Amino acid sequence: MLITYIQGLTIPFLGTALGAATVFFMKHEIGSNPKKLMLGFASGVMVAASIWSLLIPAMDMSQDMGRLAFIPAATGFIIGMVFLFLLDIITPHLHADATKPEGPRAKLKKTTMLCLAVTLHNIPEGMAVGVVYAGLAAQNTPIGEAGALALAAGIAIQNFPEGAIISMPLAGEGNGKFKAFIYGMLSGIVEPIAAVLTICLSSLVIPVLPYLLAFAAGAMLYVVVEELIPEASQGEHSNNGTLGFASGFVLMMILDVALGA
Numbered sequence: 001m002l003i004t005y006i007q008g009l010t011i012p013f014l015g016t017a018l019g020a021a022t023v024f025f026m027k028h029e030i031g032s033n034p035k036k037l038m039l040g041f042a043s044g045v046m047v048a049a050s051i052w053s054l055l056i057p058a059m060d061m062s063q064d065m066g067r068l069a070f071i072p073a074a075t076g077f078i079i080g081m082v083f084l085f086l087l088d089i090i091t092p093h094l095h096a097d098a099t100k101p102e103g104p105r106a107k108l109k110k111t112t113m114l115c116l117a118v119t120l121h122n123i124p125e126g127m128a129v130g131v132v133y134a135g136l137a138a139q140n141t142p143i144g145e146a147g148a149l150a151l152a153a154g155i156a157i158q159n160f161p162e163g164a165i166i167s168m169p170l171a172g173e174g175n176g177k178f179k180a181f182i183y184g185m186l187s188g189i190v191e192p193i194a195a196v197l198t199i200c201l202s203s204l205v206i207p208v209l210p211y212l213l214a215f216a217a218g219a220m221l222y223v224v225v226e227e228l229i230p231e232a233s234q235g236e237h238s239n240n241g242t243l244g245f246a247s248g249f250v251l252m253m254i255l256d257v258a259l260g261a
Contacts, residue, residue: 008133008152009192012125015156016188019163020181023171030168033240038161039232040241043224044248045158046125050217052256053151054128057135058213072210079211080124080218087120088226118166118187121227124219125155126191130198131212134205150259154252159188 030038055073062069092104092113132148167184171177198205198212205212232241 008129008148009195011149011152012129012155012159012191012195013188015159016122016163016191017185019160019165020167020184020187022164023167023177023180023184026164026168030164032235035165036232036234036240037244038165039228040244040246041248042158042161042244043228043232043241044245044250045154045252046220046224046228046248047245048249048252048256049128049151049154050220052253053132053147053154054213054217054220057147058210058217061210061213072208073214073217076211076214077218077221080215080220081222083215084120084124084219084222084226087123088222091116091120115166115183115187117227118162119190121162121223122159122188122191123194124216124223125159126194127198127212128216128220129155129191130195131205131209131216133195134199134201135209135213137199146259147256150255153259154255155191157251158248159191163188 055077058073058076059069062072065071090104129148129152132151136145136148163184166187167180170183171180175183229241229245232244
């Protein structure tokens with residue numbers, strides 16, 4: 001079981017690190033069309049993971065409530081959305097293609113605010129993995145070991161382009177490839193930290209697990225709707241983002257249904 005936990009917590013972080021490592025092999029920053037494809041792909045993975053790995057299990061665990069089984073999922077989902085909305089407001093951050101920072105004014109370097117933007121994306125993903133593995137430890141939930149691994153693998157897959165998207169622009173601004181790699185890799189360190197904290201609080205997590213599963217789904221979908229899809233749809237050839245979304249959604253659906261069965 002310990003090895004299972006270690007795998008589940010490290011796989012998403014490895015996805016970010018491998019994506020950031022592309023800075024050593026690519027001479028130029030990622031083009032607009034491939035970036036749209038990657039952002040759409042990440043969106044599709046997160047939407048599918050939110051539905052099959054988080055919201056559906058949350059409602060399955062609440063079946064004893066009968067027709068009101070939607071209450072934990074709906075409540076947790078809304079709270080997760082509000083939580084990310086508040087983080088978005090109070091955290092100074094800058095998205096890769098943006099010229100104006102978001103959040104409160106702060107005298108921070110551009111590289112720091114770029115990393116904070118990706119960190120905001122990664123917090124709900126880390127919580128999602130932590131909540132699912134906490135549920136796995138309870139052994140009385142519909143969450144199986146294969147299903148938890150599918151979620152971790154899916155998040156790792158969509159973390160790969162995120163790692164590349166953060167490290168490549170940093171290298172292009174004269175930071176050096178190694179420094180850009182470190183920044184890109186560290187942007188994903190919040191995921192295992194959030195997952196470990198959630199598992200450590202498992203005694204508090206288990207009684208409200210359906211709410212927390214839906215909370216993670218709401219937080220993840222806030223990132224998709226607020227940031228990823230708009231960025232993938234900007235300018236010309238926005239259908240690349242749509243194609244990426246379809247690919248990511250189908251892949252994550254296959255992973256969850258095939259491995260989680």
